[in-house]
Amino acid sequence: MRARTWWWAAVLVLGLGMAVVSSRAPRAHAPSSNEHFRATDTGPSGTRFTKQLATNAESSLRITGVVRDARGPVAGVQVSASRVDADTLSARLFPEDPLAMQSDAWMLRQADPSYLEQESVRLVETREGAAPEFARTATAADGSFALEGLPPGAFSLWAIGDTGATVQPDVQAGSDGVTLTLEEGVFISGMVVEQYRLVPIPGALVTVVHEAGSRYFDALADARGRFRVGPLPPGRYLKVASAKGWVTTARREEVWLDANVDVMLYLQPQLRLEGVVLTSEGRPASGVNVHLVSQVDSDDTRTTRSDGRGRFVFDAVPQTEYELWARSEDETAFGATLAIPPDSVALRMKPVLFMEGTVRDEQGTPLKGVHLDFQGQGQGDRTSPTAVTDEAGRYRVGPLLKSGTRVRLRGEHLLDALEDIELSMPHAGPWDFTLRRAPSVEGLVVDTEGTPLPGIEVKLERSQGAPKATGYFRSDLDAVRSDDAGRFVVDGEEGGASHILIDAPGFRAVKQAVVIPSAGIRVVLERGASVSGTVVDAKGQPMRLVDLQLWDTASRSETPRTTSPDKAGAFSFQGLKAGHYVVEAHVQRPGIQHAVSQTVDLEERTQARVTLRFEEGRTIQGRTIDTEGQPVAGVRVQACPTLEDLSAWRTTGPSCRFPAGDGVLSGADGHFILKHLTAPRHQLIARKDSHGFAPARSRGGTPDLETLLVTTGEEDLQLVLERRPRLRGQVVSEEGAPLPCSVGLWGPSAHFPDGTFDLPLPVDGYQRLVVSAKGFLDLWHDFNASPGQDVDLGVLRMARGRTVRVLVQDERTRAPLAGVDVVIAAHNEPPASDRIRLPSPFEGTLDEEGGTDMDGLPRARISLSVRRAQSMIVQEVTVEANQETVTVRLPDPSR
Template sequence: MRRPLKRAAFIVLGLVLLGLVVGLFWKEAPSAPESEAARASSQPASREAALPGRAPVASTPPAPGDLSIRGVVRDAQGPVAGAVVLATGVDPRETLSELPAEQGGLRGLSPPQVVQWYAPASALFMRHVAAREGDVLVLARTTSAADGAFLLEGLGPGTVTLWADSPRGAAVLRQVPSGQQHAELVLAAGHHAEGLVVGHDEGPLQGVLVTAIHLSLGRFFDTVTDAQGMFRFEPLPPGEYFLVFTKPGWLSEFFSLQELYKFNARTTLERPRRISGRVLQGGAPAASAHVQLTDNGHLWETQTDAQGRFAFDELRESSYVLQAVKEPERALLTLAFRKDPMESLTLELSPPAFLEGTVSDEAGAPVEGAEVEAHGPWRNSAGKVATDVRGHYRLGPLAKGTYGVSVQADSYLDHYSNKNLPEDGSLLDFTLKKIVPVEGIAVDTEGRPLPHLPLQLWRPGAREGSYMVGHHRRPNMPVTSARTDERGAFKISAPTPGPYELATDSSEVRLTSMSVVAPAQEVRFAVNRGLSLAGVLMDEAGKPVQGAQLLSVDAAPPYHAGEVVLTDAEGRFLLPALSEGSYLIYAWYEGDRTLREVSTRVELRRSLSSPLQLRFEPGHSWTGWVEDDQGRPLAGVTVTLDRAQDPAEPEVENALLVAVPGITVLSGPDGRFTFHHLTRATYGFRFEKPGYMIRLPRDSTVVSQSDFSDALTVHVSAGELRFVLERDEDKEPEP
């Protein structure tokens, strides 16, 4: 059984959390005399239990010491009084930033990787946060004096992380040794995260605890949604963050801060759902039957009680597969919320089904060692076997139901078939076609092998084509694909003999293709690695910008765009797989109510050796406000700012419009919204609120309106603008 972590310094941390929960709406405290404001007492933090999944360990709180840290808090205007200064440490066994992903931790993860967590690990992470487990240890706390000075006492040997929080900004300083007497915390603008939380079919939710977790350092920041369901963190110290939303009676939600910026700043929580029922065997309750519930990525398990009953709680609206097993009998049921009943279900166990048959080639010869696998919903494996020397297989036991059955064997094309058991019978034979191989090695222009290079085989002329699906055009797909091995060798299978195009779309090399005729051996696929363009991106103050995105676009038709790359902690970037010629280099940063941009033209030559220097301009802030047709301010309107297309370079801008999705803010209680660091005169705006539609302003600042009624192109250089949303009779308002 899991026990929540406990801290001996409960009173101190309780006060800290109370201050955080009020929403980080900081109020500058009057300066105390330096002898008081620059001093702090600290108590060691302790924890009594290990995190779930690991044996309890003896609590080892950091020993109080006689070391101290002195320093000053300042910003660009000078010393900052009244800033809250913390010294924090970590417990490598418990702090989430120190734990690996499989234990529900964040160590070494970036936001895209966190989103792709293995489902049980992400669920464990959510339980840690809901139980307030895994936060950093607060070792000392104080407030800066009138001259910005601070003193943290009672520290033991080692290093700590220093934090400063103030209405004028936030700062974080890593790896500060205890005993340091000249620490300097320089406040930056930080992150100004805000959003709206609504309940599914229930409108705005008050009292949702929103926790922002610093991804690399592990500190928790808390705020609570107000009566309108809105929350705000202002400011958060620099870094990458993960947001977790929890409220009793609702399922928790989580995503990265970047996702909050990129999408609509709106989070929807769901009520927990329940699936329950009974398992019967011969019409009688089946006690101790093993019951599994799966969706696309999650697994829940339980056993039936003496009456054959089972239940699964805390579920989302989704599609599920329910399976009961009491050897040798089993039952299978597929469910979908809002379509099927979810409670008082009955699973009747029945004797298992088996699938068997023979796998042979086109000449009738048996294929030994072929892998035959049965797939349930979402292609989850229900079992697999290999054929024997006679090509025979027997697969099972399987519950009644519909399965996809795949067959794979070396030197043969894959085969796939559907089977409904037991209605379609238990026999299923397969005849496999021999592949037509294209074999060789991929090398660069200097003859060096290229390992793990993705390859595709196309029909001639198909690579640049597309096809229609309904009203949407989709790009053609390759016939098949493969990767080179460690030595750069490859073997790719063509379905029939004839001409093909062998290509790679790797972002690490130049786009390359060659014609081949299958079957083919000893193909030498020569790929141009191209040139790389290194550089660094700074802000207007000369500080490196981390997490900005860069894109290269050919400066001549057809304006091919490269892969998007990110700047590192030092603002450095590397654009690979370029060739000599002219490029337009675009850099942008999304977030903090900001869409920062800079672009330049580069003549790339092999002789170019110095890094490219890019710098964001300060730009300007722009405010608008939203009201209804009665002149009343509208809060919680989702306002999205997009790049407005430049008519002078439409093809180039089309590539950027795909790469740069825009940023989103919410209008406040007074209907106002603000974007910062804008450098263009014209931007696109979209306004969204359930039950409302935008009324086209008559102001000349609106350049055009798209075919969609809520998309406007606006001159932001004209000062503050008023936008009116009116009731849309065709849309349901928010509950």
């Protein structure tokens, strides 16, 4: 786990409370008790976290200008100049190099939704990644400013005042007369809470990061866990929350903010995970390195060493699932297990295994050069092993760290095979495999100039009607990549007519008829036509954080090509055939998806250029009110186009089922503003947790069941929300004492310290309430909610559960099976009612005593079924109503 520098502690001493943050440089005066706190760049020692270039002979340029808003020049605005370099957050997470963005590593990072958040946490925690600031000043009475001592180059200028903000990129040092126009500014507010109980976390530090500009803005959560940051320039922002004793968390949505938003940030407590390393005989193993890696963040690995008693400890880990593993120093034993803190775990090592054998064809002839991939054997710094057969068809591989593996065998002119192997089961003799001979297609991939093309994926369409061989790994398309000389050999299942398929970036897709088998095939790839251009906003400024799609209107069933523009807003689609296309760019803004498109007709080998300009669109505004006409604040309002107004080339449209947290917020007076509406009609949706939207009672549009249809020219919009019925109750123990508990209905459970709950009912009709409390059996309560009527469940009495210690031993030796994976399931026994709720089966590792605690069991006669995780041999045991410990003996499946 990464080391944490608790730089936020210095900020805490400045005082708790909501914060409005405009920049990360010190103010000229300290904030008064009634003034909003502005975070600084200084740490406990006064050193700046934001990098600042040392002054030198070249740092003699200046930028001058004026800051204005709609009324004229503005005094007292903070103006600064910064630059995104290779070490900043945006440069690391969003590289400009087109080749880097096409790499396999980059694509894998983008496919993992948590990657950017985890990387951002690492940078923000250590206060790295912030754009270096080169100069700062405040505007004079006439709005003028001068930034001095700048080196040559382009800078981003930030102007942040009390009422507005703006950022202007690519301003050259030495420029005079620059005009910075303040926009309305964005406020990001919300709450920091504990992830599972939703309890507020006072004093948490929230860092809001402008993604494109790598600027950090800080705020402290108040006593209710609430925070507020702003005004900030419009843009896309990452939110990072941290607090002492909690795991730092990042939240990122691909939404371009130009309106105020309210978000929920969740933190997990830091816990301790401890345990013991055991030898294969069950004795403590001292001096062994133990590794821990999160199942969520596989890039974050921690290592510790077992002491003289084999014990180990990992401190300050979040409550998530981890894999632990250890190997002996001589690498003859290995063990791995899963754990969730604050568990105490026994990690039992087993002797490592080797596999050897021979690979032959169906006639028994040894096969040379067959590749064997042993999947599922990677661990930490060890990748899954591979082997290649020698002249005699023999292979040997090891050490294999885990008892189960999947072996894939592949070779030229052979059908691939895939087989699951259980190494823990007895096996006589070597592991031999037999492969079928396969007809092949051999050839060369070149461009139109005859240059061989390496690394091109070549697929062979499966022969029509060819049967799939039992036990063989086949797909409808067999694929290989051309070698450095552009050559390829791709195998088929049987002879006959087929097709070579190639769809490589930058080239036109190819479907070339071939006969299986054949050799000397030459596949020529044409670069084809292309569409390139730029994406700009309504002011003509480049836009980078948008999604681009290219639709082939003649093939509506096809998935569109996608890409992203670079820093200058430039993009390109290459390798296109002649035809009619639509280029579309869209960006998610609060409450609406803003889109722009342009049609393009391409002829063979033509290069078309387009400019996609996001127009402002129209703005509508209105109020959110209740059935009595009183304003309702904090309502989320969203607009989406109707199905009739969707573009003809799109097969699907944006959904009006927007996720929680999306939409523009109505203010204290119920007023809301929706911008960037470009379609002639839009469907409006309003949502608030404790209310339901009533389109039929709303005004300014045409209602349907769930939305209000609003057309161009509609005014005086009033969206009516009906108060949802409430669900109330009091949870107590068997003795009648109030019981701290968690209550869940449809969404996440909420924690109630005194057991008294009051929740809005999201729907009417039959529902189930689930109540949980430590040491008690879960309580399920079914009820029926009638429209418009509150439901009072009165007093809910919870029954105490019990914990049974289950000890598992070897049937022959009576030795505890410490560190062994087992499955234990509880079952009701007559005359117990089937309505007695039992906990989920335990699937995990026994502790160092060879036992585990089964929590949440009823005080009634039950039975337990116990088996090893990789065995079907089950032992049944009865547990009496007052029994606290039970011993089970299991046979060794290897005997």
